[in-house]
Amino acid sequence: MIRHKKIQIQLYDYLQNALSGDDKIIVEDHLRSCEICKRTVVGLKDVIEKFQCLTNPAEERSTEYWNNFALTVERRILNPQNKSISPNLIDQLYSLFVLNKKTTIALSTAMVLMLVIGLWYMNKEQLLKVPQQQASVQNQDTALVEKRIGNYFRRSKTLLVGLANLELEHGRSPDLNTEQSVSRELIDESRDLRQQPIDIRSAELMRDMENVLVTFSKIPPQTTQIEFDNIRRRIYRDNLLFKIRMAESAYDEESQSRQPIQNNRMP
Amino acid sequence: MKAADEQQLILRVREGDHEAFRLLVERYMKYAYNIAYGFVGDHDDAEDVAQESFVKVYEAIKSFRGDSAFNTWLYRIVTNLSLNRVRQKKISITNMSIIENSATHTGDFFKVHQAEETREIIEKALHELPTLQRAVVILRHINGLSTRQVGEILRCSEGTVKTHLHRGILKMRTKVDFLKDEVV
Numbered sequence: 137m138i139r140h141k142k143i144q145i146q147l148y149d150y151l152q153n154a155l156s157g158d159d160k161i162i163v164e165d166h167l168r169s170c171e172i173c174k175r176t177v178v179g180l181k182d183v184i185e186k187f188q189c190l191t192n193p194a195e196e197r198s199t200e201y202w203n204n205f206a207l208t209v210e211r212r213i214l215n216p217q218n219k220s221i222s223p224n225l226i227d228q229l230y231s232l233f234v235l236n237k238k239t240t241i242a243l244s245t246a247m248v249l250m251l252v253i254g255l256w257y258m259n260k261e262q263l264l265k266v267p268q269q270q271a272s273v274q275n276q277d278t279a280l281v282e283k284r285i286g287n288y289f290r291r292s293k294t295l296l297v298g299l300a301n302l303e304l305e306h307g308r309s310p311d312l313n314t315e316q317s318v319s320r321e322l323i324d325e326s327r328d329l330r331q332q333p334i335d336i337r338s339a340e341l342m343r344d345m346e347n348v349l350v351t352f353s354k355i356p357p358q359t360t361q362i363e364f365d366n367i368r369r370r371i372y373r374d375n376l377l378f379k380i381r382m383a384e385s386a387y388d389e390e391s392q393s394r395q396p397i398q399n400n401r402m403p
Numbered sequence: 404m405k406a407a408d409e410q411q412l413i414l415r416v417r418e419g420d421h422e423a424f425r426l427l428v429e430r431y432m433k434y435a436y437n438i439a440y441g442f443v444g445d446h447d448d449a450e451d452v453a454q455e456s457f458v459k460v461y462e463a464i465k466s467f468r469g470d471s472a473f474n475t476w477l478y479r480i481v482t483n484l485s486l487n488r489v490r491q492k493k494i495s496i497t498n499m500s501i502i503e504n505s506a507t508h509t510g511d512f513f514k515v516h517q518a519e520e521t522r523e524i525i526e527k528a529l530h531e532l533p534t535l536q537r538a539v540v541i542l543r544h545i546n547g548l549s550t551r552q553v554g555e556i557l558r559c560s561e562g563t564v565k566t567h568l569h570r571g572i573l574k575m576r577t578k579v580d581f582l583k584d585e586v587v
């Protein structure tokens with residue numbers, strides 16, 4: 137009986153192949169004669185095998201999702217209010233409204249109050265407009281840089297989409313004059329922007345983009361299709377279009393919420 | 404990644420290095436996600452918990468002394484946040500499972516064929532385990548950590564981990580037992 141209890145404790149290790157040779161032999165001996173332990177082993181094994189069907193939920197998310205994950209975390213650090221609202225929370229809020237009349241009345245009152253205060257504040261802001269404008273020269277600088285970054289990403293996206301869709305006539309050198317001159321402008325712009333206090337992620341993306349564009353802008357006019365295809369492959373491989381799109385939408389959001397990411401380092 | 408490299412990375416994060424933090428997140432995000440998912444059983448919540456865990460890491464990295472490995476520390480944060488989340492959701496889950504139970508027991512209860520359904524049943528059985536048993540099963544069998552590391556994460560001995568595993572798995576078996584025939 138003592139033996140049986142001792143063996144029971146070892147059954148999990150036995151199944152996991154974590155027993156020393158001697159212990160393994162003892163367990164196997166015991167299993168030949170003990171129905172209870174035999175059943176336990178079958179039971180443990182059965183369930184452990186079934187675990188295999190739920191090992192990797194992360195893989196159910198797309199590559200884009202994971203490419204973007206760290207960025208979302210960073211945004212959350214920079215802006216703690218920027219939490220995604222889970223559907224469950226929405227349900228809870230909903231039930232709050234449906235179930236609780238008092239809460240509904242309180243919330244409506246609060247909203248009306250906020251509206252009144254908001255209107256009052258807007259009036260006040262208009263009265264104070266002149267001195268505020270003086271104080272916000274610095275903010276304007278930041279806002280200007282923001283705007284330029286937004287512009288840069290927008291133009292880069294257009295260029296990349298254009299390059300991706302460019303139809304090549306067979307056996308002819310592609311005419312890349314327009315695209316190349318846009319590239320040179322973008323290179324100049326990003327070199328200048330990278331000197332500004334912009335967020336590190338945008339700066340890195342600009343640098344990656346620059347590397348590709350420098351190569352691209354140097355392609356001679358009578359270039360072969362192979363050279364051009366190499367560039368396209370590089371854009372594809374570095375996932376540039378996706379990143380640029382993300383950055384563009386981030387800068388749209390930023391300028392709308394007026395909470396730009398200002399520093400290279402996190403707070 | 405070598406331990407020394409990781410140490411270096413953590414030092415850089417402490418100094419406020421953005422890039423280093425991103426590398427750290429990218430290295431561990433899927434592990435954190437899988438652990439969270441094991442507990443909360445839902446992609447939206449898993450995402451929220453995993454992200455929140457990294458926010459916590461960022462906020463608390465200065466207090467991380469390296470007594471345990473970084474991943475042990477991180478997984479402990481994920482586990483704690485996951486358990487909090489489960490606790491918060493408990494009421495709505497209890498309400499849900501009443502409905503689910505009645506649905507499962509009508510109709511095709513014995514015709515469970517799809518892997519998808521097996522998975523659902525396993526997940527459900529898992530979520531009905533007591534907290535500690537559920538935690539050890541998730542960390543050990545869903546995330547493939549060693550019993551030693553599970554003990555470190557939950558701050559208990561390896562022996563305790565094994566006892567909980569043994570009990571938890573056997574308890575789950577009684578709930579998934581009816582699957583036995585069709586699996587053969």
Ligand SMILES: [Zn+2]
Nearest residue numbers: 140170172173
């Ligand atoms: Zn026995």
